[in-house]
Amino acid sequence: MKAGLRGKLKFTERLGFRLAFLLSVALLPLGTIALVQTWRMAEDAERAAESALLQRTSNAAAGERAMIESALGASEALSQALLEAVGDNAACSKLLGDYVGRSPIYAFAGFIPTNGQMTCSSRAEARDMTQSPTYKAFLAAPRAMVTANATGEVSREPVLIVSQPVSKDGVLLGMLALSVKHSTLELLRSRRGRDRDVNIVMFNHVGEPLFVENHLLAEVPKVLPMGREASTLVDSDEVIFRSRDGEGRTRVFAVLDLVPNLVHVVGSWPPEQAQLGRDLIAPSTLLFPLTMWITSLLVAYAAVDRLVIRHVRELRGQMRRFALGRRDTPPDILKDAPAEIADVSQTFHNLARILIRDEAELEASLQEKTVLLKEIHHRVKNNLQLIASIMNMQIRQVNEPGARRVLKSVQDRVASLATIHRNLYQAETLSAVQADQLLGDIVSQMTMMSVAPGSNLDIRTDFAPVTLYPDQAVPVSLLATEALTNAVKYASAPEGGGQRWIRLTLHDGKDGTATLAIVNSQGSKVPERAEGDAPGIGTKLINAFAGQLDSMVEIVSADGEYRLSVRFEIGGIPPADGPPKV
Numbered sequence: 001m002k003a004g005l006r007g008k009l010k011f012t013e014r015l016g017f018r019l020a021f022l023l024s025v026a027l028l029p030l031g032t033i034a035l036v037q038t039w040r041m042a043e044d045a046e047r048a049a050e051s052a053l054l055q056r057t058s059n060a061a062a063g064e065r066a067m068i069e070s071a072l073g074a075s076e077a078l079s080q081a082l083l084e085a086v087g088d089n090a091a092c093s094k095l096l097g098d099y100v101g102r103s104p105i106y107a108f109a110g111f112i113p114t115n116g117q118m119t120c121s122s123r124a125e126a127r128d129m130t131q132s133p134t135y136k137a138f139l140a141a142p143r144a145m146v147t148a149n150a151t152g153e154v155s156r157e158p159v160l161i162v163s164q165p166v167s168k169d170g171v172l173l174g175m176l177a178l179s180v181k182h183s184t185l186e187l188l189r190s191r192r193g194r195d196r197d198v199n200i201v202m203f204n205h206v207g208e209p210l211f212v213e214n215h216l217l218a219e220v221p222k223v224l225p226m227g228r229e230a231s232t233l234v235d236s237d238e239v240i241f242r243s244r245d246g247e248g249r250t251r252v253f254a255v256l257d258l259v260p261n262l263v264h265v266v267g268s269w270p271p272e273q274a275q276l277g278r279d280l281i282a283p284s285t286l287l288f289p290l291t292m293w294i295t296s297l298l299v300a301y302a303a304v305d306r307l308v309i310r311h312v313r314e315l316r317g318q319m320r321r322f323a324l325g326r327r328d329t330p331p332d333i334l335k336d337a338p339a340e341i342a343d344v345s346q347t348f349h350n351l352a353r354i355l356i357r358d359e360a361e362l363e364a365s366l367q368e369k370t371v372l373l374k375e376i377h378h379r380v381k382n383n384l385q386l387i388a389s390i391m392n393m394q395i396r397q398v399n400e401p402g403a404r405r406v407l408k409s410v411q412d413r414v415a416s417l418a419t420i421h422r423n424l425y426q427a428e429t430l431s432a433v434q435a436d437q438l439l440g441d442i443v444s445q446m447t448m449m450s451v452a453p454g455s456n457l458d459i460r461t462d463f464a465p466v467t468l469y470p471d472q473a474v475p476v477s478l479l480a481t482e483a484l485t486n487a488v489k490y491a492s493a494p495e496g497g498g499q500r501w502i503r504l505t506l507h508d509g510k511d512g513t514a515t516l517a518i519v520n521s522q523g524s525k526v527p528e529r530a531e532g533d534a535p536g537i538g539t540k541l542i543n544a545f546a547g548q549l550d551s552m553v554e555i556v557s558a559d560g561e562y563r564l565s566v567r568f569e570i571g572g573i574p575p576a577d578g579p580p581k582v
Contacts (some may be wrong), residue, residue: 019309021369023300027293034289050240050254050454057254057267061200064211064265065258067105067180068146068162072104072259072439074099074145075178082111082176083168085120092120099112105184108154111166113174114139123154132235134161135205138175146263148177148210158182160210182211199223201496202271205261207231222246223268225253230550234264242271256427311337315345327356377425392396409485412449416442416481420473433473435506436463439480443504446484457491466570472549476516476568482538483518483564492518494560509567522557 012018058065080098085092096109100122110121116130129135134147147161159179166173180516204212207230208221224230224245233255245251249267258265311334318331330353334345391411396403423438443461449459468476484504490502503519542564546553549568556563 019304020297020301023297027296031293033472034292038289046361053240053254054256055264057256060198060267061202061258061265064202068263068494069258070182071162071178072144075162075176079164079166079176086173089119093124096120096122097124105180106178107157107159108179109182110177111174112177114172127154134163134177138163139184142172144262146204147208173294174526201266202258203230203264205234207234210263223265235268284426289431307338311341321357322352330356374425377421381418381421384414384421388414388418412481413478415445416477419445420477421501424470431469435466435468435473435476438473438477439463439506442477442481443484446481450486456499458499461504463506465504466508466514475545475548479542479566480516482542486538487518487520492523494521495523513567515567517563519563522560522562
């Protein structure tokens with residue numbers, strides 16, 4: 001688990017990463033300062049943009065505010081003038097009718113006593129107002145208020161109603177209602193001109209809509225924030241916020257008190273026209289210091305890469321190529337490198353030059369020793385072959401069969417040793433011998449020397465390509481020689497007739513072991529192998545050679561064959577202290 005995590009984080013050990021990390025830490029205070037200053041700038045800009053947006057909203061509703069304030073002033077003046085005419089319906093109606101007639105912005109004016117029976121109005125007609133929403137709201141909370149009616153109860157047109165309480169000596173007499181034509185507000189707005197995508201919604205202190213630009217009063221939900229009533233906006237602490245309107249468009253809403261405690265206004269602006277600080281400057285709050293940080297890192301890393309990393313990378317490549325064996329010439333000394341890295345490059349150049357020289361001397365010495373060692377093996381082989389030839393001459397002069405058999409056995413052993421040395425000096429390396437080639441040469445040589453023509457003996461081999469050390473090749477070859485000699489001597493025709501045969505195999509166990517087996521045919525009458533000096537010496541030699549291989553001889557005689565096998569480990573065999581003990 002730790003190794004896997006360490007492997008995944010191995011990139012953190014690189015010089016480039018560590019330098020980038022240290023530079024990041026070093027530049028962190030500067031980046032923090034830049035971030036804080038930019039953030040403060042963004043906040044100041046945002047506050048300025050919010051103030052500007054509120055001012056733009058106030059300017060957009062300036063005409064309505066002037067109209068409503070004028071109507072409030074007029075209603076308050078009329079309420080004082082009515083005190084003298086209360087009770088005289090004709091005089092009261094004339095007073096209100098003359099005032100409304102002189103001003104084109106008003107549609108109606110009327111005095112409604114506390115009993116709800118209006119007998120004084122600009123139209124000089126009596127009307128029961130007890131069911132009027134404006135009258136009910138006034139009785140619930142007698143105060144100056146502004147309401148709206150899409151279809152005026154008297155004028156029968158959309159009006160804005162300004163209500164004013166009428167009191168005398170502290171006694172509430174009723175209310176004065178002054179209706180302002182909606183068409184006047186629309187005309188005022190069309191003359192002033194406005195942005196097409198900006199909507200203004202006015203509502204009173206209880207959240208009732210009063211005026212909606214370019215919309216009907218019934219369509220107020222389309223202009224207000226989605227899912228929010230106008231009454232919730234009055235009591236909300238949010239002055240400027242972003243939301244979707246009733247038609248699903250993203251808008252910026254600005255809420256302000258148009259007429260204190262009486263009329264509020266909501267301006268609905270497209271985001272691109274709102275120009276809030278958070279929209280224009282907030283992205284640069286992070287972008288500017290981040291750009292500074294990245295630019296500083298790139299400049300610093302480029303400088304470090306040019307001065308250090310690229311030279312270290314080149315020096316590492318030289319070392320890697322030198323370690324992989326590219327040692328024809330010493331590596332070049334780095335140019336344009338800092339003094340410290342140039343010193344390291346010079347030192348590596350000198351070290352490589354010394355190593356190349358020493359390796360050349362060692363290789364020449366090794367080649368000389370190899371040639372001498374091969375010459376030794378060659379001369380030993382020649383001497384052994386000379387001895388074998390002398391013994392062959394001696395065998396021809398001996399007439400006694402037992403002596404000839406003993407000399408022939410010794411000659412085979414000497415020939416086997418000569419074959420081993422021949423393979424050693426012919427091998428490319430002196431530290432290993434190909435067992436299949438060695439055993440094949442020994443079998444061929446012994447077949448020519450020991451098997452007479454017409455002996456009706458079939459000898460076959462199957463040797464796997466096993467590599468042996470010289471200390472193993474000697475006992476293996478000698479063991480094979482002795483075993484083959486015995487097999488040639490004792491192989492007999494199988495029961496029921498047929499050709500005599502011998503099989504020699506060397507199998508690689510693929511587990512660090514090899515098995516040498518010599519199998520010969522035998523008939524129903526098994527020859528005696530225990531009598532005589534030569535066979536006894538051969539058996540002892542076979543056991544001795546198996547002991548040098550740190551193994552045991554396994555013999556199985558059954559099913560018309562005699563099998564001798566030795567299983568031994570390839571490599572790791574200690575060198576023999578001397579000739580086998582017999």
